[in-house]
Amino acid sequence: MADKASFAVLVLNQISKAGLERLPAGRYLTGKDLAEPDAILVRSADMHSMAIPASVLAIGRAGAGTNNIPVQALNARGVPVFNTPGANANAVKELVLAGMLMAARRLGAAQHFVAQLDGADGLDKAIEEGKKPFAGFELANQTLGVIGLGKVGCLVADAAIKLGMHVLGYDPDITVDAAWSLPSQVQRAASVEDVLRNAQLVTLHVPLVEATRHLVNADRLRLMRADGVLLNFSREGVADDAAVVAALDARRLGAYVCDFPNRAILRHPQVIAFPHLGASTREAEENCARMVADQLRDFLEHGNIRNAVNFPQVTMARESNWRVAIANSNVPNMLGQISTAMAQAGLNIHNMVNKSRGDMAYTLVDVDSAVDPSVLETIRAIDGVLAVRYLPVA
Numbered sequence: 475m476a477d478k479a480s481f482a483v484l485v486l487n488q489i490s491k492a493g494l495e496r497l498p499a500g501r502y503l504t505g506k507d508l509a510e511p512d513a514i515l516v517r518s519a520d521m522h523s524m525a526i527p528a529s530v531l532a533i534g535r536a537g538a539g540t541n542n543i544p545v546q547a548l549n550a551r552g553v554p555v556f557n558t559p560g561a562n563a564n565a566v567k568e569l570v571l572a573g574m575l576m577a578a579r580r581l582g583a584a585q586h587f588v589a590q591l592d593g594a595d596g597l598d599k600a601i602e603e604g605k606k607p608f609a610g611f612e613l614a615n616q617t618l619g620v621i622g623l624g625k626v627g628c629l630v631a632d633a634a635i636k637l638g639m640h641v642l643g644y645d646p647d648i649t650v651d652a653a654w655s656l657p658s659q660v661q662r663a664a665s666v667e668d669v670l671r672n673a674q675l676v677t678l679h680v681p682l683v684e685a686t687r688h689l690v691n692a693d694r695l696r697l698m699r700a701d702g703v704l705l706n707f708s709r710e711g712v713a714d715d716a717a718v719v720a721a722l723d724a725r726r727l728g729a730y731v732c733d734f735p736n737r738a739i740l741r742h743p744q745v746i747a748f749p750h751l752g753a754s755t756r757e758a759e760e761n762c763a764r765m766v767a768d769q770l771r772d773f774l775e776h777g778n779i780r781n782a783v784n785f786p787q788v789t790m791a792r793e794s795n796w797r798v799a800i801a802n803s804n805v806p807n808m809l810g811q812i813s814t815a816m817a818q819a820g821l822n823i824h825n826m827v828n829k830s831r832g833d834m835a836y837t838l839v840d841v842d843s844a845v846d847p848s849v850l851e852t853i854r855a856i857d858g859v860l861a862v863r864y865l866p867v868a
């Protein structure tokens with residue numbers, strides 16, 4: 475297999491020009507209709523039913539959630555799925571703050587009331603009389619529960635503390651970096667139930683995976699205060715929306731703020747819904763596009779893996795002109811077999827890095843001379859090897 479002089483990148487959603495510009499036209503072809511792409515750039519397009527061409531070496535998600543991508547199936551092909559941790563977190567945080575304020579002060583209904591006034595004589599009286607139903611509550615001194623303390627959850631927790639709120643956070647897998655980034659005032663909850671029982675407002679910031687599907691269900695909703703506010707900026711499916719509507723109708727929940735409208739919640743008077751707007755700011759779209767383009771390029775040209783959801787972080791500075799990148803199952807004796815194949819072909823290993831994550835492992839090997847295609851075929855034939863790429867410096 476020879477070095478690839480150029481790469482074709484299929485673009486499934488609108489990706490900011492700020493990112494596409496980082497794939498230089500001389501080496502990259504980007505477009506919506508490419509038959510045999512080397513990579514795919516995507517935002518929220520559902521790829522589960524898509525036939526992903528065999529030519530695809532990587533997927534780049536300009537955003538955080540990857541539930542629209544068939545990651546398991548791509549594992550079997552040794553294809554990394556990159557995302558952009560934190561690149562849109564501030565945009566989501568700001569919309570969560572807006573959602574909390576809209577719910578606390580009934581701003582949507584109040585604005586609707588003003589919009590339908592006809593401006594006739596007696597307007598001032600109509601305003602003063604009409605505002606009575608819109609008296610709300612202040613966020614300061616309320617308790618906000620944050621479920622999921624990753625990039626978004628940590629920013630929301632920090633902003634809430636700055637607004638004078640008490641914050642109760644829950645994340646069984648919080649990273650050390652995330653924990654360090656949290657203000658010391660954030661209290662640690664023992665469970666989802668603990669958060670729901672003790673917070674007036676509860677905001678969800680977890681990925682949608684099988685373990686988080688209907689994380690907030692009918693039983694758990696019963697733990698919330700009758701005037702409580704639930705905010706879902708995670709994904710449709712993290713809260714059971716039918717159960718949420720039942721709780722709202724039975725006056726066991728005060729309001730639901732949601733970024734994923736569907737038939738169950740549409741036009742409900744106690745629902746404040748946005749059209750999946752969390753990440754839709756100019757800044758977030760540019761941040762995500764730049765980050766994903768850089769990661770994709772580093773992988774396509776050098777085999778480096780940064781921020782893949784299904785592979786370990788593996789980067790190695792280039793010290794030789796001949797690099798082989800191998801994705802394999804995380805099983806014993808893979809490195810032994812790979813290095814034996816290289817040694818038998820008379821190749822001297824200059825530098826090597828191998829890391830694993832769950833079922834997946836990834837190896838970068840720099841050698842001191844050119845690699846014959848037959849060596850790559852030998853490595854490709856090893857049981858457990860999923861993908862092999864040769865990346866000589868052009």
Ligand SMILES: NC(=O)c1ccc[n+]([C@@H]2O[C@H](COP(=O)([O-])OP(=O)(O)OC[C@H]3O[C@@H](n4cnc5c(N)ncnc54)[C@H](O)[C@@H]3O)[C@@H](O)[C@H]2O)c1
Nearest residue numbers: 538539622623624625626645647679680681708733752753
């Ligand atoms: N509305 C939008 O436009 C928008 C924008 C960005 C992200 N999102 C959604 O928000 C999610 C979170 O984004 P992020 O950037 O903070 O991701 P992140 O990966 O930085 O954080 C997710 C956190 O959730 C935690 N978690 C997982 N399962 C949990 C559970 N059962 N209970 C508690 N915590 C759990 C993880 O440990 C992690 O810390 C994304 O996966 C995406 O679905 C939506």
Ligand SMILES: O=C(O)CC[C@@H](O)C(=O)O
Nearest residue numbers: 517518537538539562753
């Ligand atoms: O791309 C978008 O517009 C939304 C992205 C957002 O849902 C995410 O998970 O990052």
